Each structure stands twice: as structure tokens, then as C-alpha cells.
Amino acid sequence: MTARRTDPVEIMDVLAYHEGIFRKTSAPIIREVLLEVRLDGRRMAAIACTGEHAEDLAIGFLHSEGWIGRAGDIGRIEWLRNTGPDLTWPGEILSLEIRSVAGATGSEPAATGGTITSSGARSACRWPDGADLTPGIPTVTPNQVFHLVDGLVEACELHERTRGAHGAALADPDRILIVREDIGRHNALDMLSGHALRNGTDCSGKILVRTGRASVEIISKTIRMGIPVLLSLGAPTTEAVRTAERAGITLVGRIRKGSMTVYTHDERIGKTT
Incomplete structure (x- = not known):
């Protein structure tokens, strides 16, 4: 049996309110x-x-x-x-x-x-063994960070249509390689992981770019994929920072135009733009 491939968006009737006026219309709703x-x-x-x-x-x-x-x-x-x-x-x-x-x-x-649930959060975490990533590669500059984040946002078509999806991308320092979106933020990472595994992609020199905050489980998945640099639009949790530090992951968060925060292993961040 093959899987049915359908559009992950359905058009549904809604009542919209804008500037004091109600009107019946239709809206794209993400499928679950x-x-x-x-x-x-x-x-x-x-x-x-x-x-x-x-x-x-x-x-x-x-x-x-x-x-x-x-x-x-x-x-x-x-x-x-x-x-x-x-x-x-x-x-x-x-x-x-x-x-x-x-x-x-x-x-x-x-x-x-x-x-x-649709957040993709797991009830338990089987912790990766040997979670110690080699420092030093890749090196990414602040301008490259902003460029990669902008590239992810622009590529998130499902979110643009519905405002209901999380996105994640596998990248080199200078370009986005592959983007995945889903209603679950963890799901988008697992899609990238499965794609990399099935296609024999070596992630040791790659960068993970994602929307949302960085939890300890996001760090666990990053470790399992063997990715040394994680760029997240949102802020991390305390355990995410501690775990990334122990594992040798460069964790960057709170990324906005012209600003970012490097939480761990800043040796991979170029100090010149």
C-alpha cells in the first residue's frame, strides 16, 4: 500500500474580523x-x-x-x-x-x-551515547547567521500560507540545503534526520537552522544527527544551554535582524562580519 499524497492545507469557511467589521470568508488551514x-x-x-x-x-x-x-x-x-x-x-x-x-x-x-501531540514533544528521551562533537568546524559569521535565518523564513511556504507550521533547515555556512515544515517543531527535525540518514548525508559539517525555542530535547536531536552548530530564532532553556555546552555544540538563539546571542562554544562564530 502506498501513502496518499495530498495537499497539507485545506480551505475552510471562517468568520474574519478586521477593523471593526465581520465578514464570512475562507482561510487555508494546516492539516493534522x-x-x-x-x-x-x-x-x-x-x-x-x-x-x-x-x-x-x-x-x-x-x-x-x-x-x-x-x-x-x-x-x-x-x-x-x-x-x-x-x-x-x-x-x-x-x-x-x-x-x-x-x-x-x-x-x-x-x-x-x-x-x-502536534508540538512533537516526546514523553521520554533515549539519550545519545558519545555526545562529544569535534570543535572548530564549521565557522559561521554573524552575517551568515542572519542570511541563513532569513533563508529559512523565506522558504517556509507552509507557514506563510497557514501561520500554523514550524520550520527547520539543514545548511552549509553560505546556503540552505533542505527545508522541512510541520505542525510539530520536533517533527521538522526528525524529517531532516530521516532524510539525511536515508541519503547518506554527513552532518558533521552542517548547520541546523530552526524556528522556535531550543529545548533540551532539540539539543538531543542535534547531537544524534551529529550537527555541531544550532541556530534558533527563539531562546533556549537552561538545560538546553548546559547540554549544548557539554556536548560541544555551538548554540545561537534570539536571532533577529542585526542581533543574536551565542550561548555556547563561540569558537565557531567568526568575530568579523
């Missing part, structure tokens, strides 16, 4: 479906998402949780027919099965079956 992720027959998660790039999302999620370590662990990917309604979810449900190469996942995963 439930993606059921299964690994070797076990239900690992049910993720609220748009349904776009679902295979990358599922693989990226399993990678970030530590169940898949490399592309060679993936045997095949199968879309399953939904077996029936989920009483906790009123809308559309997609079901995706990842079959691993025999023995690739190591210890037997425990089926969680829990639903992940």
Missing part, C-alpha cells in the same frame, strides 16, 4: 493527521503531523530515539491499511511499518503506543 509508527510489528509512537514526508519523519523519529543507528539498519518500509478507528483520535490515521535488518536494532524495543 495521526502517523502510527511501527518497528518490526511493534507500535512505537503515534505522531500528530501533516502527513508530509512521513517516511523521513518515521525514520528520523526512530533514529532520534536510538532504535535505528544507520541507514543499513533499515530493511524495508511498508504502508499498512489502517485496521480501525483510534478512539482517542477523531481524524485521519496513517500507518507506517519499518522493518529492520535482523538484529540491527540491538535490544528489543518496548512498544510505547503513546500519542505525541
Whole structure:
């Protein structure tokens, strides 16, 4: 069974208010479906998402949780027919099965079956091992930081249409390479992770650019991807800063035109523009 590809935006009737006047109109609304992720027959998660790039999302999620370590662990990917309604979810449900190469996942995963909300926040974090990134590469200047952030914002078409999506991008110091958007900020990162894993992308010299704040779990996903520089429009949490410092990640936040804050490992930030 193949996944249905549809526009992640639906046009719905609304009542709009502007400058003292109500009027009936229509508006683009971002789609929300439930993606059921299964690994070797076990239900690992049910993720609220748009349904776009679902295979990358599922693989990226399993990678970030530590169940898949490399592309060679993936045997095949199968879309399953939904077996029936989920009483906790009123809308559309997609079901995706990842079959691993025999023995690739190591210890037997425990089926969680829990639903992940549209923020993409996880109920638990399987912490990456060996989280110590080599300092020094890449180096990025303030002007390059601002250019990359502007590039991400301009590329976030789904957010521009609906104002309901988070965005993330994989980048070199001088250009955006790939952008992903979703209703969940964690989902956008998992999509990038899955894409990189499936395409053999070496992230050790890349930069992660994203909207929103930086939590400790965002840092965990950055570590798992092996990315040394994280640029976030929002501010980080205290644990995010401490974890990034320990892991060797350059964390930059509160990025606005002409200003930014470097929280950790400023050796990767060029001191000239």
C-alpha cells in the first residue's frame, strides 16, 4: 500500500474580523493527521503531523530515539491499511511499518503506543551515547547567521500560507540545503534526520537552522544527527544551554535582524562580519 499524497492545507469557511467589521470568508488551514509508527510489528509512537514526508519523519523519529543507528539498519518500509478507528483520535490515521535488518536494532524495543501531540514533544528521551562533537568546524559569521535565518523564513511556504507550521533547515555556512515544515517543531527535525540518514548525508559539517525555542530535547536531536552548530530564532532553556555546552555544540538563539546571542562554544562564530 502506498501513502496518499495530498495537499497539507485545506480551505475552510471562517468568520474574519478586521477593523471593526465581520465578514464570512475562507482561510487555508494546516492539516493534522495521526502517523502510527511501527518497528518490526511493534507500535512505537503515534505522531500528530501533516502527513508530509512521513517516511523521513518515521525514520528520523526512530533514529532520534536510538532504535535505528544507520541507514543499513533499515530493511524495508511498508504502508499498512489502517485496521480501525483510534478512539482517542477523531481524524485521519496513517500507518507506517519499518522493518529492520535482523538484529540491527540491538535490544528489543518496548512498544510505547503513546500519542505525541502536534508540538512533537516526546514523553521520554533515549539519550545519545558519545555526545562529544569535534570543535572548530564549521565557522559561521554573524552575517551568515542572519542570511541563513532569513533563508529559512523565506522558504517556509507552509507557514506563510497557514501561520500554523514550524520550520527547520539543514545548511552549509553560505546556503540552505533542505527545508522541512510541520505542525510539530520536533517533527521538522526528525524529517531532516530521516532524510539525511536515508541519503547518506554527513552532518558533521552542517548547520541546523530552526524556528522556535531550543529545548533540551532539540539539543538531543542535534547531537544524534551529529550537527555541531544550532541556530534558533527563539531562546533556549537552561538545560538546553548546559547540554549544548557539554556536548560541544555551538548554540545561537534570539536571532533577529542585526542581533543574536551565542550561548555556547563561540569558537565557531567568526568575530568579523
